[in-house]
Amino acid sequence: MSTYSQRRTEQHLREEIVRVCHLIWERGWVAATAGNVSARLSENRILTTPSGLSKGFLQPEQIIIVDMNGRKVPSYDAASRDLRPTSEMPMHLEVYRQRPDVQAVVHAHPPISIALSIAEIPLARCLLPEVVITLGMVPITRYATPSTPEGAEAVRELIVNHDALILRRHGTVTVGRSPLDAYFKLETVEHSAEITLIVRQLGRSNPIPPEEVRKLIELRRQMGLARPGEEQDFCAECGVCDLQPTP
Numbered sequence: 001m002s003t004y005s006q007r008r009t010e011q012h013l014r015e016e017i018v019r020v021c022h023l024i025w026e027r028g029w030v031a032a033t034a035g036n037v038s039a040r041l042s043e044n045r046i047l048t049t050p051s052g053l054s055k056g057f058l059q060p061e062q063i064i065i066v067d068m069n070g071r072k073v074p075s076y077d078a079a080s081r082d083l084r085p086t087s088e089m090p091m092h093l094e095v096y097r098q099r100p101d102v103q104a105v106v107h108a109h110p111p112i113s114i115a116l117s118i119a120e121i122p123l124a125r126c127l128l129p130e131v132v133i134t135l136g137m138v139p140i141t142r143y144a145t146p147s148t149p150e151g152a153e154a155v156r157e158l159i160v161n162h163d164a165l166i167l168r169r170h171g172t173v174t175v176g177r178s179p180l181d182a183y184f185k186l187e188t189v190e191h192s193a194e195i196t197l198i199v200r201q202l203g204r205s206n207p208i209p210p211e212e213v214r215k216l217i218e219l220r221r222q223m224g225l226a227r228p229g230e231e232q233d234f235c236a237e238c239g240v241c242d243l244q245p246t247p
Helices: 003-026 089-098 111-118 129-134 150-155 179-201 210-222 231-238
Strands: 036-042 045-048 064-067 104-108 164-167 171-176
Touching (some): 089 171, 129 210
Antiparallel strands (some): 164 171
16 A cells, blocks of 8 residues: 555544544533544554543544554654543453454443443343344443453453443443444444333333344344354343354
């Protein structure tokens, strides 16, 4: 790839990260300086939002680069020279280590998803066909102190088989092929949380019948979205226990 193409690709990623940051701020899914977004720039370089800045006002030149050890790559740009990586960088890096296919990570604080995790109400239920197809199960991690290595430990095993996690009492982690792809999964998670909350308020549950879940899982596989090992999740949560393992 030419130097020009590399610059263009990096600039595109910077702009997409900033677009996602503005979206999660506009939706009220982060407050103050919370939340973080990152994307793979190369095998050993990650573009990431800096610490201490509002996502609603972030600019592309303020996105910084770190290596796979979380060390900032020196910058000569005045806009990012003195900025530090997000304190949640260890969690992002753990996702990239566990999932070579992941190209971007979005960590946000969507209120309803967090509230359900505090109330011990899981989203890992077969209630919405679109969620079964696109995300599968959305598990809740164990509690981890924010901005510490505990965050990486909490996602380490679960992220292998899931594209969306709810961090107990903290927020969400969604992954994708691009920052926007990871953001759209965040939208799906919070939308599902809102519907789950309404269903609970109505005093009903009514999950999708297992025979219908099987059809949705087959569609998920045909679309290339299935993750290895997810059959156990669908068995435990949705009563579909005769699925063949995903390769």
